[in-house]
Amino acid sequence: MLLALPNLGERYSPLYFLAALGAGGLMVTFFMYLMFWVPHPGQPVPVFEDIAAALAAGPMPLKAAVAIAWAGILFFAYLHVRLLVWNLRQYTRFRATNAYKTLVSGNGETQLMAIPLTLAMTINGGFILGLVFVPGLWTVVEYLFPLALLAFLGVGWFAFRLLGAFFARVLTQGGFDCAVNNSFAQLLPAFALAMIGVGLAAPAAMSDTQLVAGLSYIASTFFIVSAVVLGSVALFLGFRSMLENGASPEAAPTLWVAIPIATVISIALMRQEHGLHVHFDAHAAAAANFTMLTQMLALQLLFALLGAAVLKRIGYFGSYVFGPKTSAGSYALVCPGVALSVLLHFYINKGLVEVGLVEQFSAGYWAMTAFAIGLQVATIVLVFKLNAKHFASGHMEPAMSPAR
Template structure:
């Protein structure tokens, strides 16, 4: 848990600690998927407070347990998200006055600064989920909230693009990017941030009943998703080349899994966009189209998950940085693929296999398959508590630095 947070870390702070807040925000989404899958919400793309209460009063015992568990999980990890976010913002303000910050701005690691807009974008997504599941009557005023939400995401997008502009402007005019130290996928963090902004901007396309709002949502989200994919492909190739020449850097090895959450976020954005195009502009996709996309994305994610696991197992990463005594802020990258797999598996089962009629909802095969995302979710929750105990307990913070150098 997070009962006592260390303060005034100064040079020991790392911007990658924003990923601790991000992971808690992702777990909010994973519990919201319980309500998406198991609470009826006719006529709406997402369940709202009124749907949840109606099912809680009249649904089966299993549905009632799922609702109570979903509510509890959302509330717990929302508290962790916002506490960690506030802590990071405070510590980052002090860290920016240190020599460590100046050195980072002149290194490959400058892109770590994108972890801040990434976490803030997740906080907006998490706040919207809180409103949907806990605030009565929110849906009656949601059309007024969508433009405000888009403005919020666009502001975060400008922040992220300015940080990226500083990085690319520096290395493309002065040089200095050390390719030999780029032996991982750490440089995919900006793609992750842009994709998170894109999926937030895509939400009104799926949920708004106002055509111009859905259209603006589609256009704005397409820009950030396209940029995320473009930068991602470039940095994927550069990072893979460096790894083949120098081997994967042990401390940044979790970055080998960052493709997994990027693909989940992009997949959700595309589903939201597709729904908006069908509702407002006559371009109706089929369940088979969604199934095909989810199958392709899930296959890519499993391939990268296996690739990263092979490398981290050979390097003994888990025994060193998760259950062992060594600490690295980059360990929080491990939370993101766990959340991403739990979420996309829920979509694959409910919007893929069930939607095309391959399995029956709530049948034996359905529950056997649903056990997979639930187990991944449980393992990810264990990982979050394990890392929080390792990194944020004050007694441990006094004994060793909380953050070490990342590439």
């Protein structure tokens, strides 16, 4: 995909980082094919050797799935990196503008949390690329886990610096405008912290070193708890403002932000549970994962229905996706599709299959998996549409008013 990526100056919005984030998320949806369909004995995730063996000796449908997964991961990795580099350059220039000063003096300062959110996805995406394409990576992975922890902690430090500046301002000077907080835009910090938390939880699930797994568990717990606390506050504040003032039409996609937060926290909890089982003699039954995943999926469906009702009533897709209006906030629509697709794969394989409700690779299994793949395809189409609308024409507008 050829994208025209212009210099926007004051028209830039940090929410354009969500374009890079969505591309990174789509990498994960293709990794699900490998995660649950390619046998990987000896380690909790498939590595290059497992994938190559499946491509060489597996049945034809599996070979096709591996080829599609490889192509999808490579393409969206390229798109993610290109959009990330463009965003970093634009943000550096944007900081010198009056528009930036206006942004950081209002509610919209939390839009900056899209930066650590996307950087955390970059680290996760890099780990996927290593697993899938680097031979022999698993033989040195124990040396990489401490580095990964340091990288995520670095992003976490950056995230709390941004949050600290925001809360120090509003809690000492006031000025947070509750009237224009009529969306779930303030859930973005919780999303960022949860993304950092799920990355920090990876060594807990995969490392053979107890100390590394324990540090991973402790660090990821801090970020997940922080995400839940801040997310709960933002959720209630936003909902109250929407009940009083109505939902902001431009920020309406944020009604679905709880969906990716639920997916990220679910994966983090499963990683932590696996680490406790391997290293600390905690033996959770398959029913525990089934229960947790069912609850999280129910939460996602609740917010999906709520958001769909509001988006339909205000005609968001007709205006901002297929119509003449342009908003960087439209990229918030990508993450829910990615998140639902990913959590459905986990729900089917780690929930329904493991408790015996569905037999793996049965007709029922593929029927449900087809729904997850359908969501993935619809999200890819949405990304192509948004990229064409925002980048091909060069007509790009700020995401939303700085007050939000």
